[in-house]
Amino acid sequence: MKTPVHPTLIQRSLGARQKQLQAQGPVLAASLVTVRRTCGKPSCHCAHGHKHVGHYLTWKEQGKTRSAYVPQALLPQVQQWQHEYRRLKRLLAEVSQLSVALVKTHTTHQRRRAGRS
Ligand SMILES: [Zn+2]
Known part of the structure; x- marks a missing residue:
């Protein structure tokens, strides 16, 4: 994932992922x-x-x-639940990455503001 630089784009990226951060069923790690x-x-x-x-x-x-x-009969479901765990794990990592980016841009904006005065 390429992290956007502008706060508005970061927020948009975050929002899109937050909506996907919901388990579609059991989650198996x-x-x-x-x-x-x-x-x-x-x-x-x-x-x-x-x-x-x-x-x-x-x-x-x-x-x-x-x-x-x-049990053999449960195998497809178990694989689906593992897949769900990997999906959420990846999403969570991206949300965290974007949140860090948000903190960084905040600092940059503060510096810019301070530089102006
Ligand atoms: Zn046997």
């Missing part, structure tokens, strides 16, 4: 991990190379890695 494993039954297809595929979410909680099983 966790990683999706695919695990391929065998169940141990000699007669099972997994014993011949077609391993069972499972999906897990992993995330950190107070420094500890936690995980949760994701």
Whole structure:
């Protein structure tokens, strides 16, 4: 994102992003991990190379890695919720960047005003 210089443009950019800063559904800040494993039954297809595929979410909680099983049926939703987290995270970073720009222009304007008198 290119940060605008003029305060009015910064405000406009900020306003547009603030409107998008609303969760469209659940928001998931966790990683999706695919695990391929065998169940141990000699007669099972997994014993011949077609391993069972499972999906897990992993995330950190107070420094500890936690995980949760994701049922296959829920996978598309879980991916959507992760996507939503990334969208909001990116937006929030941009809003912060624009807010910093607003602080900077304020300082510049004050200096200009001071220089005039
Ligand atoms: Zn098996």
